[in-house]
Amino acid sequence: MYGFRIVDKIQKLGEDIKDDQLKYHSKRVLVSKEFTFDAAHHLHNYEGKCKNLHGHTYRVIFGISGFIDDRGLMIDFGDIKEIWKNEIEVFLDHRYLNETLPPMNTTAENMVVWIYEKMAEALKQEDRVTQYNSARIEFVRLFETPTSYAEARREWMEIE
Numbered sequence: 001m002y003g004f005r006i007v008d009k010i011q012k013l014g015e016d017i018k019d020d021q022l023k024y025h026s027k028r029v030l031v032s033k034e035f036t037f038d039a040a041h042h043l044h045n046y047e048g049k050c051k052n053l054h055g056h057t058y059r060v061i062f063g064i065s066g067f068i069d070d071r072g073l074m075i076d077f078g079d080i081k082e083i084w085k086n087e088i089e090v091f092l093d094h095r096y097l098n099e100t101l102p103p104m105n106t107t108a109e110n111m112v113v114w115i116y117e118k119m120a121e122a123l124k125q126e127d128r129v130t131q132y133n134s135a136r137i138e139f140v141r142l143f144e145t146p147t148s149y150a151e152a153r154r155e156w157m158e159i160e
Helices: 076-090 108-123 126-131 153-159
Strands: 026-040 052-066 137-145 148-153
Touching: 052 076, 052 108, 052 148, 076 108, 108 126, 108 137, 108 148, 108 153, 137 153, 148 153
Parallel strands: none
Antiparallel strands: 026 052, 052 137, 137 148
16 A cells, blocks of 8 residues: 655755756657637538537647657647647637638538647747757647547648
8 A cells, every 4th residue: 555655855956866867868759738618610511410500619639749858848738738828729719610710611620630730830930849849740639529529640731
């Protein structure tokens, strides 16, 4: 049985661990961050319930890969959140998607590519390329319901 234990001493940089020990490896790694947003939409040229105006609580999952810096970080989760909040979510959360997205049928399949492109653009900005060690988007999953999602992957996006 594991018991609660208070550590004897907090590890101190420069004493217990050296700067050059913070970076454990030089491998590419993937980090993932998830967000939700609520939005309304309807589908064109579609026979079924979704032709009528309705809403979803969408869930978006980003997979971003890159190489770690000298601290052992590839990208801060807070920075992903900042990009999401300022450059993507503003077009989605509590919006009528048919109005705020580029002209398209607002299917999960169309939307996931748009979200992928927005994050890819954000990561390719000159200051971010250097800061995040060439981080790149590997995939985006957009859940329209808890059990239904569309996905865009880097290998598909770059060859088409």
